[in-house]
Amino acid sequence: MTSAPTPPRLDDVRGFMFDVDGTLVARARDGSAQPLRGAREVLERIRASGRPLVLFTNGSHIGAEAIAAGLSRDGVPVSAAEMLTPIESAISHLRRNHPGRPVLLLATRDTRERIAAAGIELTENGEAEVVLVAHVDEIDMSSLERAARVVAGGGAFFTSSYASAYAGASGPIFSRGAMVTAAIAKAARRRPRILGKPSRAAIIEVGTRLGVPTDSIAVIGDDLAMDIALGRLGGARTVLVRSGISHSVDLDRVPLARRPDAVIDGVEDLLAAL
Numbered sequence: 545m546t547s548a549p550t551p552p553r554l555d556d557v558r559g560f561m562f563d564v565d566g567t568l569v570a571r572a573r574d575g576s577a578q579p580l581r582g583a584r585e586v587l588e589r590i591r592a593s594g595r596p597l598v599l600f601t602n603g604s605h606i607g608a609e610a611i612a613a614g615l616s617r618d619g620v621p622v623s624a625a626e627m628l629t630p631i632e633s634a635i636s637h638l639r640r641n642h643p644g645r646p647v648l649l650l651a652t653r654d655t656r657e658r659i660a661a662a663g664i665e666l667t668e669n670g671e672a673e674v675v676l677v678a679h680v681d682e683i684d685m686s687s688l689e690r691a692a693r694v695v696a697g698g699g700a701f702f703t704s705s706y707a708s709a710y711a712g713a714s715g716p717i718f719s720r721g722a723m724v725t726a727a728i729a730k731a732a733r734r735r736p737r738i739l740g741k742p743s744r745a746a747i748i749e750v751g752t753r754l755g756v757p758t759d760s761i762a763v764i765g766d767d768l769a770m771d772i773a774l775g776r777l778g779g780a781r782t783v784l785v786r787s788g789i790s791h792s793v794d795l796d797r798v799p800l801a802r803r804p805d806a807v808i809d810g811v812e813d814l815l816a817a818l
């Protein structure tokens with residue numbers, strides 16, 4: 545780590561997107577969120593300035609509303625309207641690009657209910673024209689094979705996230721969604737398109753929710769390959785926090801096109817610029 549922290553400029557930014565884990569909170573063993581220093585104050589300061597903010601987490605096991613409620617309970621108050629997950633960007637993407645197409649969805653019951661309530665037609669059989677994989681708790685081989693057949697037959701193939709693992713309290717947790725996606729990709733010889741972080745669908749969703757062009761947004765996160773990559777896709781101002789997964793990344797070894805605009809130790813350092 546040879547790069548000196550560079551303070552971000554934020555007075556000209558019109559909206560903010562924050563990652564959650566490793567950026568605003570650390571995850572405890574029991575799954576509860578422990579607010580990182582300054583997290584609550586930073587969000588309050590932004591709201592007081594009249595500018596919109598959203599949190600985007602790549603989790604798709606429960607809905608945005610439940611995630612927001614959990615964070616609020618654990619000390620980082622956020623509303624459901626301020627919370628985004630890959631499910632929101634997936635719903636918007638499917639409405640925009642595959643309207644009326646039946647979707648074979650591999651997901652938890654919560655996510656299934658959320659997507660069905662959004663008016664997306666879900667199907668259990670081979671008539672599907674789209675396969676979408678989100679977090680799954682359990683899967684049986686026949687569902688996997690059905691999905692692979694749809695994708696092999698030319699169906700659109702989406703996943704909420706394709707990162708192999710995410711940070712748990714006691715080390716990396718393998719992503720079941722990514723494992724299921726990889727199985728379908730292997731069988732069907734196709735590559736999935738990601739709809740969560742980092743993707744165009746996700747940054748479009750952020751801009752839409754904020755009501756601000758994506759090049760006027762600041763994206764703050766701890767993951768170079770997820771959050772900073774996402775921000776760059778939209779031409780946003782990107783701020784890497786050293787409080788999470790990329791804490792020891794040597795940015796001098798990262799290609800210029802993948803570096804953040806600014807680096808800080810933690811969100812608390814934003815207070816000076818807000």
Ligand SMILES: [Mg+2]
Pocket residue numbers: 563564565566567765766767788
């Ligand atoms: Mg993170």
